[in-house]
Amino acid sequence: MPLPTHSNRFILSHPPTDLPVLSGPSPTFSLQTSPLPSLSPDQVVLKTIFISNDPAQRAWITAGLDPARLYTPPVLPGQVMRSRNVATVLDSTSEKYQPGDLVMMSMGWIDHLVTDAGNVDRKIEKVPGLSETHFLGALGLTGLTALYGIRDIARATGGETVVVSGAAGATGSMVVQIAKHVIGVKRVIGIAGDEKKCRWVEGLGADVCLNYKEEGFREKMVEATPEYVEVYFDNVGGHILDFMLTRMKRFGRVAACGAITQYNKGEKDGLKNWFEVISNRIEIKGFVILDFIGAGKGPAAVGELVQAYKDGKIKLGDENETVVDTKFADVPKTWMMLFEGKNTGKLVTKITDGAVQGSL
Amino acid sequence: MPLPTHSNRFILSHPPTDLPVLSGPSPTFSLQTSPLPSLSPDQVVLKTIFISNDPAQRAWITAGLDPARLYTPPVLPGQVMRSRNVATVLDSTSEKYQPGDLVMMSMGWIDHLVTDAGNVDRKIEKVPGLSETHFLGALGLTGLTALYGIRDIARATGGETVVVSGAAGATGSMVVQIAKHVIGVKRVIGIAGDEKKCRWVEGLGADVCLNYKEEGFREKMVEATPEYVEVYFDNVGGHILDFMLTRMKRFGRVAACGAITQYNKGEKDGLKNWFEVISNRIEIKGFVILDFIGAGKGPAAVGELVQAYKDGKIKLGDENETVVDTKFADVPKTWMMLFEGKNTGKLVTKITDGAVQGSL
Known part of the structure; x- marks a missing residue:
């Protein structure tokens, strides 16, 4: 599989006061594309597989909030929307990660990323019978x-x-x-x-x-x-x-x-x-x-x-999460389901397009 | 001084939802007079000197409250408005109290009362330099x-x-x-x-x-x-x-x-x-x-x-309380000062009329 040449990302463009809007003259988010740098030593190329959707994300982008009153820093206009991701390692110059590994990291709404291996949270171990998405939710x-x-x-x-x-x-x-x-x-x-x-x-x-x-x-x-x-x-x-x-x-x-x-x-x-x-x-x-x-x-x-x-005290089946197949361009749309009461259990975005050539 | 023959009291007549009203067709309180019974053994005749005014009293009379959700029983229509009083003992068949004693009791908005000595909370001891009213407030x-x-x-x-x-x-x-x-x-x-x-x-x-x-x-x-x-x-x-x-x-x-x-x-x-x-x-x-x-x-x-x-760590002067000279008929009016922001420190009603003959 050829490595991606570009990275797509959603940045916060117009902090909302009410319901975020995905279109019109002042959309909450906007999509940007930039070339992906080449790998330096001890780095990895990551491709987002799953994105965690959390109500708290809404609080991070509200217009005019005092950063001192938020429990995590706000996302500011021009910054990538923050999220927890499960990603696969496409390439690596780090001894810690191999191509094919699944990892956890707060990458944000970004499809591909070149980053220092030290920025990755951890590798996800396979647990028999458990979808890795549960590490974004019930076990996260x-x-x-x-x-x-x-x-x-x-x-x-x-x-x-x-x-x-x-x-x-x-x-x-x-x-x-x-x-x-x-x-x-x-x-x-x-x-x-x-x-x-x-x-x-x-x-x-x-x-x-x-x-x-x-x-x-x-x-x-x-x-x-x-x-x-x-x-x-x-x-x-x-x-x-x-x-x-x-x-x-x-x-x-x-x-x-x-x-x-x-x-x-x-x-x-x-x-x-x-x-x-x-x-x-x-x-x-x-x-x-x-x-x-x-x-x-x-x-x-x-x-x-x-x-x-x-021990069977906690059930973690398909019903504990709503995994929505999503093209990267529709990441904000899937996130909005949180506010429409459409998900049962954890709402997880699954990125279905490769977008490895930098265009969506 | 002749003993009183009648007792005057304010009963709750129309539980309010908003600000209590003292006049008009549906006054919150109404004044009732009844003959004072004669003393049985181990009883006292009390005359109210001071009445404590407390914001919490307002909560007791609100229309339609669920008694289970209040921390003290509500005052029901027809019942005497509840309050903490400092009273003087006018007469006594109890060994515990002598005429002239000052006592504390939850008598309510009532000027004279014949009651069992066991219903009286306690005698108030004189403390040099301290007004007895402080036992309704800062020291109560x-x-x-x-x-x-x-x-x-x-x-x-x-x-x-x-x-x-x-x-x-x-x-x-x-x-x-x-x-x-x-x-x-x-x-x-x-x-x-x-x-x-x-x-x-x-x-x-x-x-x-x-x-x-x-x-x-x-x-x-x-x-x-x-x-x-x-x-x-x-x-x-x-x-x-x-x-x-x-x-x-x-x-x-x-x-x-x-x-x-x-x-x-x-x-x-x-x-x-x-x-x-x-x-x-x-x-x-x-x-x-x-x-x-x-x-x-x-x-x-x-x-x-x-x-x-x-030790001088707490000052209890005249400014710690607002003592309002009040005819018994105006007890509700003085109480309403609580909601007008007119008191500094504890708001205390001082009854100035004797009303010993049962008419106000």
Whole structure:
């Protein structure tokens, strides 16, 4: 196979305040092409195979954010959109990597890259029965987020009831499984956006999963939580979070993980049930997985998750991810599915075109 | 002095959703008079001298609240409005109390009461230089709320910066003093509603106090917190809380004590800066002083506060309270001053009429 001569990449061109736009006079991203340099010593040529899609990426590109208030640096106009990638090594002058190796790296939305071997995170080992894409999700930052959030932040334990929003999403579906099968809490209630997702979440171990788009959702949640809930794991923010504040048991804990309903809203939904926090002594903790990783707890936790998978406590099938075949030119379009509620489990982009000659 | 023959009381007649109303066709409270029974054995006749006014009282009377979600039972229509009182014993068949004793009891908005001696909380001992009204405030539940909130809930310590809203209020003014002089934090920033109050708060020990009604308040707070703040003690909720979320340091703590700006709003101000909670790993804890009391920690903590007063670390002067001379018929009107920002420190109602003959 001939080596690529050019690299294609999406740069941030117009930081959005609301929903990103892919066309028109001010598109959020624009595609650029440049020649690929030749290999220097101890470098590799990488070709992106899979791209991880994460709600947090939306936060990195919002117009006018104060970098000091973000947990990772923002993506600035003119910079390549940041992402986690699984790539294959096309060529190498490094002893560490051989052509054909699969590696993990935060390459961004770029199809080919020549980079120092030291910039690559690590080689991905083949695990029988497991798709390598799971290392972008259930066995990667997503799974660690779920584990850290439900165990260390929310401190869910045996006799408790846990409610998880975004329960059919990448993080939520792992929270459901970890809470029910690894920690072994008494009751897990999922919240998701359609019936099919809800049934899938129940298959993962939720005692019940409620469809928030269905009429009567709130009444059903009230019925399902007659003694209120000790733990709410929030992936969505907005109205569902506001409602859940009214369902927290006295001294209940909220793990604030994400707010996907709000990222594309310049004018946020306001939380109005604040008095519940006071009168019911609710504890709320925001958290970011990077703290857990930074504390050196990542590798051991990945090991725990892999063990839980081997023990049958965590299911990692095709349904834990939505892998979308995508031409490189459509990478932003696939990413946008995150905000359309179209994915079940982790949303992964699979690059289907070779684009090795520098044109798409 | 002849003993009273009648008892006057304010009952809740129309639970409000917004600001309570004192007149018109549906007044929030109405005045009732009934004959005072004669004394049975082991009873006392009490006459209210002082009434404590507390923002939390507003929460007890809101229409349609679920009693299970309140930290004390609501006041129901037809019931006497609940309050903490300092009363004098007019007559007694109990060995425990003598005519002339000052006592503390949750009598409510009632001028005279015949009750079992066992219902009285305790006798108030005279402390030289201290007005007995302070036992309704700085040396009562108010002071304990401040101590518990800033020390146990927010866990403020030496090198930190603490922001206190409602800093000229009963609780806030104690938080300022405890944080600065008892705990000894590095920097205390108050927020209050006018210049005079702000200067008073600075006199108590705040390094600076900002007037939230003044134009440029937010810019001044940003200037005053270049390295953000570790602790925010919130007495007000609403827009100030929402703004302060943007000034929290990473891993900062919010003690959620009250929301006086919201109690009279049927439609609450929404909190829109929720994403700060996630991205800056903010911890929020609601709390209620009754938990601290219930855990048996009250008496020792009152002792600590009295000692801090004797050591000169806490000032308790006339400015720590606003004592309003009030005819019994105007008790609701004085209470409403809480929501008009008219009090500095604890707002105390002093009953000036005898009303001993049952007519006002």
